[in-house]
Amino acid sequence: MTIKIAQLSCGTEYSSVQYEIEKAARSVGAKIVYPDVSAADIDDAVRRFGFNPRSPQLKLMIARAAQLADGKYDADAVFITTCFRCAEAALVRNELRRFIQENTRLPVVTYSFTERLKASQLLTRMEALVTIVTRKELLARERQTGITVGIDSGSSTTKAVVMENNKIIGKDWTPSGDVVASATLVLNNALEMAGIEMKQVEAIGTTGYGRFTLGDHFNAKLVQEELTVNSKGAVWLADKQRGEATIIDIGGMDNKAITVRDGVPDNFTMGGICAGASGRFLEMTSKRLKIEVTQLGALADQGNWRNAKMNSYCSVFGIQDLVTTLGEGKRFEDVAAAACHSVAEQVYEQQLQEIDVRRPIIQVGGTSLISGLVTAVGEVLGERPIVPPDSQYIGAVGGALLSSGLL
Amino acid sequence: MSQERETRLFMISPRSMLTPDQLVRMVHAFGAAAIVKETCYGCLVEGPRELVLDILSKVRETYPNEVFSKVRAYPCSDPRRCRAQHGTRPGYAQLEEEWELLSRIQYGLENIERGAKYEAPAERKRIPVNDFKRICEVQ
């Protein structure tokens, strides 16, 4: 079955990205389609929508969305995309996303592009859209059943979780080395903790960069990209399976911000534009302060970032700022707080601008254990994020939870 | 402009009695080596530029004011443009709107042929305040 993805867009054909969009869709077994509208319907649709943009192409987008909302055009998913830095289009893009979600059950993702479109990000979005369409029932699963295992083979750490009847009964993590060896190690430790034999395991789900290798090796029932799996794990851990939420994962090398609705992702940004906006920056700061990164959070919580202002976010020049600040005799606590604040502010400026942050905010991943960073994210967003227990295990938990749906 | 290939839309004004089918048969009857494709608004004609322009002028001999034309960037049936492949591209709505306007343009052309000229409208001035006052008082 070819999945039909309805494209609502402005600017793609004049940014040299339309071909890339169609190519990405084709590569995941989908096809881009445009809901037909009659010119005569456009004004009515805009009036009904209530936002009247100056650009006619945006009006056309609204009319096409109305066709979908009224069930006059048959599509399986919706892709809303407009030029990056266009304010008018950004407003329409986001409000149309909401309109589609309120009026249809179609999965929707949004994207703002430049001519330097990031093909891999686009592909992940298309892949997630197709997953959401083809595995709708599986993604609706809110309880884990039986005995299942989830393995998350990430770029910096590998994690495994054993679950039984909707409870985590075993878990372990290790820095990633050889994909299979790292996974085998954490899996055995998690099984031992759970008091479970491998033969008792009914299903395995793998995710993360090494998911395909591990899927083959362990004969996994579920092999799936981390976007949908992590979302599922995060809302399960935070007990926020219904309604909207934003999941923030500041990684060692890349960051993800995912918005979800009923546990299913509808938009995300993923980036590693700058090392200054990552866990790596905090590691470097810890090293300079001669403390373990695990101590940085508590230290930051005792400080005030305003006392150690940094003029640069960069991992090179930012660290230089820290050195200068320390030289001026500032307190370590304030410097630690400033480092956390700098990362949070950068994530906010570079990534969260591209999505519509929805409450509650759930912060996950290894860096969510650095409490000072969570404080800083909360300060920047105006609301302290929820950090669920076992927040570093979202991918593994999502894998165990979803694979139990395939029993 | 490319001398190699030219693809043109021939669009019939909604005021005309000519049908796309009649137009296509007429173009076929010229016996030219061009691709002719009937559409809802008229037809697409594709061939070497000179040939396409020749066909246009022959059509205009019979229907001077009711067949309009413009070039199309993409060749006939190009999957990137073809509506059947994925639904309409954004420019389709523009064509639809312009098609309606052709009715008035046809009227304009016909009247000009009969000698109509543009006359600048009389300059509109505000009435003097005393005149306005008088009108108000009468009311």
Added chain:
Amino acid sequence: MKIFIDPPNSLVLFDLVERFGHEPLSAMAAIQERVDNLEVDMPPMNVTLDDVVRGLKYAGVEVPSGIRGRLAVWGPLIEEADAAIIMDDCPYSFGCVGCERSNLMVKYLIKRRGIPTFHVSYPETDEQAVDFVAQTREFLEGLE
């Protein structure tokens, strides 16, 4: 003479310019060159990455890519034009003229070029259409 038409994809203006003996410079013809001349099996829609980068000549990098891509197509046409016709108060403009900011910029570029420019109002009635066609013909026939 070469006449830039605005909207650059207008069927009505393209037709009238040609009908009254001049060469319309249109978005369609500019894109046709790209469609026909690219040596790839399936070229990108309408413009290439190089076009969008060339659009920096008309607008800075802080301007959305869709605007720069459009200006890269229209800008050279405006530079090449001997005169221009602008249809004001167009109630419609879709496709390549779907971006209002780009449309404003085109009018500005024409103005800056300083070529003979004729503004004509979109005809709402048959009578206005007579004026529209008559004025357009008068302008085009008066160009030498």
